[in-house]
Structures are given as structure tokens and as C-alpha cells.
Amino acid sequence: MTANDSRTAVTITAAIASGQATARQSVMGSLERIGRLDGRVGAFTDVLAARALARADAQDAALRGGAVPGPLAGVPFAVKNLIDIAGLPTRAGSKINRERPPAERDGALVRRLEAAGAILVGGLNMGEYAYDFTGENVHDGDAHNPHALDHMTGGSSGGSGAALAAGMVPLTLGSDTNGSIRVPAAFCGCFGLKPTYGRLTRAGSFPFVGSLDHLGPMARSVTDLALAYDAMQGPDPDDPVAAPRPAEPVLSALESGIDGLRIAVAGGHFARGGDPEAFAAVARAAEALEAERRVELPEAHRARAAAYLITAAEGATLHLDRLRTRPQDFDPAVRDRLIAGAMIPAAHVERAQRFRRWYRTRVLEVFETVDVILAPATPCRAPKGGQTHFVLDGVTLPVRANIGVFTQPISFIGLPVLAAPIRLDAGLPLGVQVIAAPWREDLVFRVARHLERTGVSTAPIAELS
Amino acid sequence: MLETRTAFDPVTYAEAAAALLGLNLDPMWIAPVTANLRVLAAAAELVEDFPLGDEADAAPRFEA
Numbered sequence: 001m002t003a004n005d006s007r008t009a010v011t012i013t014a015a016i017a018s019g020q021a022t023a024r025q026s027v028m029g030s031l032e033r034i035g036r037l038d039g040r041v042g043a044f045t046d047v048l049a050a051r052a053l054a055r056a057d058a059q060d061a062a063l064r065g066g067a068v069p070g071p072l073a074g075v076p077f078a079v080k081n082l083i084d085i086a087g088l089p090t091r092a093g094s095k096i097n098r099e100r101p102p103a104e105r106d107g108a109l110v111r112r113l114e115a116a117g118a119i120l121v122g123g124l125n126m127g128e129y130a131y132d133f134t135g136e137n138v139h140d141g142d143a144h145n146p147h148a149l150d151h152m153t154g155g156s157s158g159g160s161g162a163a164l165a166a167g168m169v170p171l172t173l174g175s176d177t178n179g180s181i182r183v184p185a186a187f188c189g190c191f192g193l194k195p196t197y198g199r200l201t202r203a204g205s206f207p208f209v210g211s212l213d214h215l216g217p218m219a220r221s222v223t224d225l226a227l228a229y230d231a232m233q234g235p236d237p238d239d240p241v242a243a244p245r246p247a248e249p250v251l252s253a254l255e256s257g258i259d260g261l262r263i264a265v266a267g268g269h270f271a272r273g274g275d276p277e278a279f280a281a282v283a284r285a286a287e288a289l290e291a292e293r294r295v296e297l298p299e300a301h302r303a304r305a306a307a308y309l310i311t312a313a314e315g316a317t318l319h320l321d322r323l324r325t326r327p328q329d330f331d332p333a334v335r336d337r338l339i340a341g342a343m344i345p346a347a348h349v350e351r352a353q354r355f356r357r358w359y360r361t362r363v364l365e366v367f368e369t370v371d372v373i374l375a376p377a378t379p380c381r382a383p384k385g386g387q388t389h390f391v392l393d394g395v396t397l398p399v400r401a402n403i404g405v406f407t408q409p410i411s412f413i414g415l416p417v418l419a420a421p422i423r424l425d426a427g428l429p430l431g432v433q434v435i436a437a438p439w440r441e442d443l444v445f446r447v448a449r450h451l452e453r454t455g456v457s458t459a460p461i462a463e464l465s
Numbered sequence: 466m467l468e469t470r471t472a473f474d475p476v477t478y479a480e481a482a483a484a485l486l487g488l489n490l491d492p493m494w495i496a497p498v499t500a501n502l503r504v505l506a507a508a509a510e511l512v513e514d515f516p517l518g519d520e521a522d523a524a525p526r527f528e529a
Contacts, residue, residue: 327488327494337501340499350523351513355515
């Protein structure tokens with residue numbers, strides 16, 4: 001097996017199940033590509049070669065002994081470094097956290113993926129404490145977009161998107177509080193799932209905003225994404241937010257098509273304030289899905305403002321002691337936002353939470369007449385690295401605060417959403433959000449798979465020599 | 466989202482709030498912190514402008 005054979009999890013598991021490849025070959029291919037390319041990409045902060053090879057050898061021995069290969073047998077994967085990896089401090093993109101004691105065991109989702117046969121090969125770069133949409137990090141260096149190394153990956157799961165786009169691994173995990181899976185998925189041209197709030201356990205991960213935090217998978221194919229998602233579902237008493245619902249696998253219905261689904265495009269807030277290409281990407285997806293209807297998510301611009309307030313306040317509360325004692329050790333851009341967040345009057349935050357209740361009710365009413373809603377993932381293609389401002393609809397705006405303008409109103413009420421990559425031309429990719437009612441991940445997978453099957457949504461590996 | 470209606474002096478507010486919170490506000494940080502405060506204040510106004518009934522209490526969970 002060569003590095004190029006590790007393009008998808010499905011390819012790898014098929015090769016291993018048929019005896020044409022071993023888990024060691026799969027992991028070696030991944031490690032070789034990481035070693036060759038990551039100096040320029042900056043996706044990884046930790047590469048776990050010895051651990052991964054030991055697990056691969058153990059798996060190969062078990063398979064030779066007659067064990068049944070798991071659904072992710074031999075699939076190398078990597079996780080955003082806010083997810084616990086046994087033996088490493090969970091740095092969460094920060095300088096401060098790397099002084100923490102090493103994690104005693106892997107995060108819950110790592111354990112679930114490895115129980116399905118996947119093999120962890122490393123920890124991934126991210127924006128400090130996940131308060132980021134760029135993929136830039138002053139402590140570890142920036143992640144670079146493999147499709148154009150002088151452009152941002154998007155964040156905060158920047159390494160998660162970059163590692164996929166560079167073909168280093170076929171599967172990564174990220175976290176999404178306001179868009180941190182969907183933004184790098186769009187900028188790096190891969191698929192990313194932010195599941196329903198409470199669907200996937202967050203146990204063994206470093207938090208940011210408890211009432212908005214989600215973990216989820218990213219991949220270069222919808223089937224790979226479904227394989228990983230199915231392997232990670234199920235209740236977990238270690239995360240008080242994890243829903244006590246049994247697993248509801250999506251893989252078996254992935255090829256069901258879109259017949260009978262009522263699909264609409266989000267208007268209003270989601271149809272302005274972005275580059276024309278962002279809306280063209282949605283239009284291309286809508287055409288492939290024959291989605292002609294438009295729906296309004298009422299007061300989405302206010303939902304975004306409310307998410308902004310809650311994020312700043314809750315995030316600041318989490319970090320207040322560190323802001324008191326070690327403010328100089330933060331990324332300055334993160335520190336300044338957190339300090340301001342600590343100063344928000346409680347009345348403003350409580351009002352935002354009460355608005356959240358109203359907004360949730362109204363949006364759920366929209367889902368009484370529609371099954372799936374499409375919206376842009378980002379207002380533009382990936383900006384240049386270090387770019388601080390961009391012009392959207394003729395207005396100059398700060399990049400960091402506005403990349404998530406279309407993702408924030410969706411995660412604000414925990415809706416499941418799959419970011420699917422769209423390539424309009426030879427330029428950088430864009431993304432479309434495929435959104436459904438709570439607990440209907442099955443629908444967003446079916447729609448994304450249709451987009452993939454019809455060639456509208458593709459996630460090729462970047463051409464890095 | 467940068468213009469606020471209320472008479473709001475973010476520098477005075479930031480210095481007073483930092484003292485209350487036990488934060489050491491380096492003079493170099495005042496400009497970026499207050500810039501963020503202005504954005505947050507404008508966001509708060511946008512949310513406050515929306516009328517909510519007394520029964521609209523916060524939902525602790527966000528599922529159907």
C-alpha cells in the first residue's frame with residue numbers, strides 16, 4: 001500500500017479486510033506523508049508514530065489470528081489537540097495548558113474510534129482555546145491551507161481540515177462551537193459534521209463554551225464521515241450534555257437518495273453579506289437537489305449576535321483565573337476578546353439566552369414544512385494568511401469576527417449540519433451547510449451523499465509535491 | 466454593529482470592570498479590549514431590541 005492508497009477510510013478497510021494490505025502499511029503511509037509535508041502545512045502538533053505502529057501491529061496480529069476487522073480497521077486518524085490523548089497534556093492550542101499533567105486516558109471519541117479499528121496517529125493544530133476562525137496560532141505556528149499554502153485553513157479546527165486536504169489522514173476530529181468544524185471544512189474543501197447538540201460525547205476534551213460546544217468528524221468522503229459518526233454515537237454518563245439516546249446509524253440509509261425530501265435554501269441573513277461565490281456555491285447545490293424554495297430563519301442576524309455574546313461571556317468565565325494570573329501567556333487576540341467578554345453585564349447574557357429559546361421555537365416551526373435547509377458555510381473563500389480585514393458586500397470588516405456569520409445562527413440552537421465542499425472553478429473551495437431538525441443527521445448525510453454522488457461536492461487531495 | 470445608542474465610555478467601563486474582576490489591565494491592552502467591548506455592546510443592543518415576553522425563559526437544552 002502506498003500513501004496514495006490511504007485516500008479514504010473505505011479503501012483502507014476494504015484492503016485490510018481482503019488481506020491486500022496491513023494496518024502497519026496503512027499507518028506507515030500516513031506517517032510518511034505527514035513527515036514529508038507537514039513542515040509546510042503545519043497541521044500536526046504531535047505525531048504518535050510509536051503508539052500508532054504498536055496499535056497497528058497488534059491489530060494485524062489479531063486479524064491474522066482470525067479476528068473480525070472493525071468498520072474502521074487500520075484507518076489512521078488524528079484529533080484536534082483539545083481532545084485528550086493519553087500521555088500528553090491537552091494543550092487546546094494554548095501555551096498555558098501544556099503545563100497541565102498528561103492526560104491519563106484518551107478522550108471518549110478517540111476510544112470509540114479505536115474500538116472500531118481506527119488508529120490514532122497524532123494531535124492537530126488549532127486556534128488558541130478554540131476562540132478562532134482562522135487556523136492561526138501564535139504558539140505552534142499557523143496551519144496552512146494545502147490548496148494554497150499562503151491562505152488560511154479556517155479555524156479553529158485548522159489542523160483537522162489541513163491534514164485531510166493534504167491527504168495525511170482520511171479522518172480527523174474537530175470541535176465546533178460557532179463554526180469551527182464547518183469553516184475549515186469549507187476553506188480546506190472537505191466534509192465536516194457538526195452533529196445535534198448532545199449527540200456525540202465531549203468527555204475527555206477541553207471545553208470552550210459549554211452550552212455551544214460540539215465535537216464531530218471531518219473526512220474527504222461522506223461514507224467515511226458516516227463510518228466515523230456511527231462508530232462514535234451513543235450515550236455517555238461522563239458528559240452531562242450527551243443525550244441518553246441509543247445510536248441511530250446513518251450508514252445503512254446513505255444511498256437512499258433524496259426522493260421525498262423537502263429541501264429549501266435559506267434566504268434573508270444567509271443570502272447577503274458575502275461574496276457572490278459563496279451564494280453561487282449554494283445555488284449549485286440547490287440546483288443539483290432541485291431545491292427551488294426559499295425559507296427564512298427569523299431573526300438570524302440577532303441569533304448570531306446572541307451567540308457572539310454568550311460565547312464571549314462563557315468563554316471568559318472559563319478562563320478568568322488564567323486571565324488574572326497569566327494574561328501575558330495568551331495569544332493577544334484571544335486575550336483581548338476574553339477580557340472584554342468577562343466584562344459583559346449578566347443582563348446581556350441572560351437576555352441572549354432567553355432570545356435563544358424564542359429563536360429555537362421559531363426555527364423548529366420552519367422545520368414543520370421543510371426537511372433540509374441549505375446555506376453558505378462561509379461568506380468567502382479562504383482569506384490570505386495573516387489577513388485582518390476583508391470586504392463583504394462593499395463593507396470592510398474584521399476577518400476574525402465575521403468568518404462565522406453564517407455558521408453561528410445554526411450551532412446557536414444545536415441543529416445538525418454537514419458542511420459539504422463545493423468547487424466552482426479551479427480556485428479555492430467553498431462550502432455549503434446542509435441543515436436539518438435536531439436528531440435528523442440521517443437527512444443531512446443523505447443530501448450530502450447525493451451531492452457527492454452527482455459530482456457537485458468533491459474533496460480532492462491538494463497537489464503538494 | 467459598532468455604533469451604540471447608549472452613552473457608553475468603554476475605557477472608563479473597562480478600567481472599573483477590570484478592578485471588580487481582579488484583572489490587571491495593561492495600558493497597551495485598553496484599546497483592543499475596548500474595541501471588543503464596543504462590538505459586544507452593539508451585539509447586546511441588537512438582542513435587547515427584540516421584544517421578549519416574560520414567559521420566554523432560557524432553555525437549558527436545545528433539542529426538539
